[in-house]
Amino acid sequence: MMSAGVVIGPDELEQLVKALLARGYRALGPVVRDGAIILGEVEGTAELPKGWQDNQAPGSYSLNQTGSHNLFDWAVGPQSVKAEVFPPRSTIWTAKPPGYVVEEVPDEAAPVAVIGARPCDLAGLDVLGRALVNGSAADPTFQRRSGGAFLVVAECTHPANTCFCVSMGTGPGASHGFDVRLTELPGAGTEDPRYLALAGTRQGRELLDGLPGRPAQPADEAERVNLLARAASRMGRSVDNAGLPELLARNLSNPRWDDVAERCLACGNCTAVCPTCFCANFEDTTDLQGTVRRQRTWASCSDLAHSYVHGGPVRSSIKSRYRQWATHKFSWWWDQFGTSGCIGCGRCITWCPAGIDITEEIAALRASDGAASTTKGAGER
Amino acid sequence: MTLADPRLAASTHGPFTPSVFHVVGRAQEAPDVVTLALESAEGRPLPFKPGQFNMLTAFGVGEVPISISSRPGHGPLMHTIREVGAVTRALCRAALGSPLGVRGPFGTDWGLDDFAQSDAVVVAGGIGLAPLRGAVQALLDRAGLPMGPRRVVVLVGARTPDQLIFKRDLEDWSRRGQVAVTVDMAEEGWEGNVGVVTHLVDQAAFDPNRAMALVCGPEVMMRFAIQALIERGVLPTSIRLRVSLERNMQCGTGLCGHCQLGPYILCKSGPVVTYPQASRLLTEAEL
Numbered sequence: 001m002m003s004a005g006v007v008i009g010p011d012e013l014e015q016l017v018k019a020l021l022a023r024g025y026r027a028l029g030p031v032v033r034d035g036a037i038i039l040g041e042v043e044g045t046a047e048l049p050k051g052w053q054d055n056q057a058p059g060s061y062s063l064n065q066t067g068s069h070n071l072f073d074w075a076v077g078p079q080s081v082k083a084e085v086f087p088p089r090s091t092i093w094t095a096k097p098p099g100y101v102v103e104e105v106p107d108e109a110a111p112v113a114v115i116g117a118r119p120c121d122l123a124g125l126d127v128l129g130r131a132l133v134n135g136s137a138a139d140p141t142f143q144r145r146s147g148g149a150f151l152v153v154a155e156c157t158h159p160a161n162t163c164f165c166v167s168m169g170t171g172p173g174a175s176h177g178f179d180v181r182l183t184e185l186p187g188a189g190t191e192d193p194r195y196l197a198l199a200g201t202r203q204g205r206e207l208l209d210g211l212p213g214r215p216a217q218p219a220d221e222a223e224r225v226n227l228l229a230r231a232a233s234r235m236g237r238s239v240d241n242a243g244l245p246e247l248l249a250r251n252l253s254n255p256r257w258d259d260v261a262e263r264c265l266a267c268g269n270c271t272a273v274c275p276t277c278f279c280a281n282f283e284d285t286t287d288l289q290g291t292v293r294r295q296r297t298w299a300s301c302s303d304l305a306h307s308y309v310h311g312g313p314v315r316s317s318i319k320s321r322y323r324q325w326a327t328h329k330f331s332w333w334w335d336q337f338g339t340s341g342c343i344g345c346g347r348c349i350t351w352c353p354a355g356i357d358i359t360e361e362i363a364a365l366r367a368s369d370g371a372a373s374t375t376k377g378a379g380e381r
Numbered sequence: 382m383t384l385a386d387p388r389l390a391a392s393t394h395g396p397f398t399p400s401v402f403h404v405v406g407r408a409q410e411a412p413d414v415v416t417l418a419l420e421s422a423e424g425r426p427l428p429f430k431p432g433q434f435n436m437l438t439a440f441g442v443g444e445v446p447i448s449i450s451s452r453p454g455h456g457p458l459m460h461t462i463r464e465v466g467a468v469t470r471a472l473c474r475a476a477l478g479s480p481l482g483v484r485g486p487f488g489t490d491w492g493l494d495d496f497a498q499s500d501a502v503v504v505a506g507g508i509g510l511a512p513l514r515g516a517v518q519a520l521l522d523r524a525g526l527p528m529g530p531r532r533v534v535v536l537v538g539a540r541t542p543d544q545l546i547f548k549r550d551l552e553d554w555s556r557r558g559q560v561a562v563t564v565d566m567a568e569e570g571w572e573g574n575v576g577v578v579t580h581l582v583d584q585a586a587f588d589p590n591r592a593m594a595l596v597c598g599p600e601v602m603m604r605f606a607i608q609a610l611i612e613r614g615v616l617p618t619s620i621r622l623r624v625s626l627e628r629n630m631q632c633g634t635g636l637c638g639h640c641q642l643g644p645y646i647l648c649k650s651g652p653v654v655t656y657p658q659a660s661r662l663l664t665e666a667e668l
Contacts, residue, residue, distance in 0.1 A: 092395070092397045092398065093397070093398050095440055095482075097440070097441075098480075099401070099480060100401055100440045100480045100482070101401065102394075102398055102399060102400075102401065102482065104394065104395055104398050131636070131638075132636060134634075134635050134636070134649070136634065136635065136649065137396040137632075137634035137635060137636055138396070139396070139636050140395045140396070249643075249644075252665055252668070253665075277638075278636070278638055279637060279638030279639065280631070280632070280636070280637045280638065281631060281637070281639075282397065282443075282444060282631045282632065282637065283443065284438075284440075284441060284442060284443045284444070286441040290441065292440050292441045294397070294438075294444075296397070299637070299638065299639070301638070301641070306629065306639060307628070307629055307639070308629050309627055309628060309629055310463070310465035310466060310469075311465070314628065314629070314667060314668075315667045315668075316667065317667060319667075320666070320667030320668070324641065324668075327643075328641060331644075332641065332643055332644045335643075335644030335645075336644065336645075336646055
């Protein structure tokens with residue numbers, strides 16, 4: 001469904017957002033709030049983070065204004081698209097006493113259009129979808145919301161120090177999974193940028209066809225390729241994925257887990273910002289009339305209660321909980337869903353209050369591969 | 382009761398929405414263990430296989446995974462529940478006629494079709510006998526038939542005589558097969574075995590070359606029972622040695638992530654797994 005690209009300016013981008021709003025979408029885009037770029041409701045491009053850059057490092061995030069007219073000179077904020085398709089809290093059903101006839105609470109949120117999702121966010125949606133739609137069951141909210149979403153991806157030309165999407169194969173460019181792909185071709189100084197726009201779906205094509213813009217020239221595509229190549233070369237981090245699932249599976253007793261456990265606070269930030277963490281709790285509340293409300297809320301394997309069975313939690317040590325998160329992402333995820341659970345966005349590094357860097361932990365495990373005998377024999381006591 | 386058409390149980394509900402069942406029978410098995418018999422409020426039977434579990438809701442308290450302790454196609458759906466927390470306490474105290482939410486069945490079963498001409502060895506510890514009850518009944522019914530086991534050996538351990546569940550079943554089974562019971566701590570009047578269930582494995586009469594073992598109980602008990610079975614000569618292969626594992630489960634459909642166990646999402650790949658699947662998971666602490 002790919003068509004030839006068009007080059008549009010800021011005015012046409014504004015029209016694109018308005019056209020999506022006119023079609024009944026709730027438009028979400030990057031906005032600056034409380035010192036961070038987050039996903040917020042937008043009515044046009046005026047709210048987008050013009051001239052803002054982000055500075056990310058382990059345990060550190062800040063913004064600075066450069067005065068440029070570019071809208072996408074930043075990498076990723078703490079929020080991914082996850083919260084839109086997998087709400088942090090939702091009510092599944094209610095039931096009234098005494099008979100407790102169970103009534104489902106349908107998800108009625110308007111379809112969402114995301115302006116400026118990143119290629120890693122698209123990869124995150126794909127990975128999340130493999131977890132939430134499996135062979136025997138599917139999360140109805142995720143299916144409805146992800147199926148109905150309109151995704152305008154902005155390719156990444158300003159990766160952060162914490163990014164490693166190149167090594168995970170998820171960026172900085174996007175080849176599929178979007179309705180419209182934008183590449184911001186920056187203006188010099190305070191000149192307006194232009195956008196190389198490409199449709200990825202029929203709906204995207206219809207939208208772009210309604211906008212004035214000149215057909216893309218080979219020079220525009222060449223500029224895009226250069227921008228992405230420069231972004232890829234400025235990637236701050238990387239993960240060596242060669243044999244990694246097996247390496248982690250045989251290093252469950254590696255002393256490095258003790259080392260990281262000394263630093264990990266088990267706060268759950270890494271799981272909250274992760275675009276692919278899908279764990280959820282199901283909890284009941286009862287109001288004064290006795291009506292039962294079953295809610296689903298995000299859960300974290302960092303929590304002691306996550307592994308609770310009668311008698312106590314299975315993973316009582318922080319070491320075992322960090323190990324669960326890391327081995328699930330980079331090893332068991334392959335067994336369960338046929339892909340890595342990590343998309344290389346680096347959010348878990350930036351938003352870890354202790355600055356724990358998963359790429360550093362993996363490198364250390366690799367360097368000390370086999371430091372402890374891990375595969376105990378059958379029936380060993 | 383005829384075997385239900387599986388389509389009858391197909392629900393129009395989303396995967397997280399229970400159907401209402403009513404308590405039609407309850408039996409106190411032990412001071413803190415109750416068996417509930419349940420019938421669908423909509424008259425819809427719930428087809429299942431021994432070893433599978435349901436998610437049970439005590440309305441207003443919460444939902445927990447409970448294995449099915451009845452036998453498919455024979456009377457009402459039964460669950461045997463030990464009171465260990467708020468939800469199980471509410472379930473254990475559910476009065477006759479009260480509504481409960483049921484979702485399921487979920488997970489793998491014991492795979493009883495593989496038992497032709499075998500010596501079926503069932504090893505259970507404590508409440509671990511509950512998911513094995515339907516399997517033992519089905520195996521005993523088939524014993525001696527061409528497609529059934531040659532013999533059935535049931536080895537049961539409990540902490541105290543008081544904690545022993547399904548006492549009437551055990552008596553019935555002992556007339557039809559080999560049953561041995563042991564307790565960790567005897568009480569006055571107990572004249573049976575005292576000690577861990579491992580010793581029963583050593584003494585039981587079965588041919589290790591024909592043995593097919595089903596094991597369920599606390600993880601430490603399963604480790605030692607499996608060790609004893611292997612030392613008796615039972616081959617530690619996927620067909621010959623099966624165990625039922627437990628983890629936190631909140632959805633039953635592989636979507637909530639709580640039952641991660643290494644490469645497995647246990648509500649789907651389990652609870653019944655083969656020994657080769659389980660061996661490493663049983664020995665790695667806090668996995």
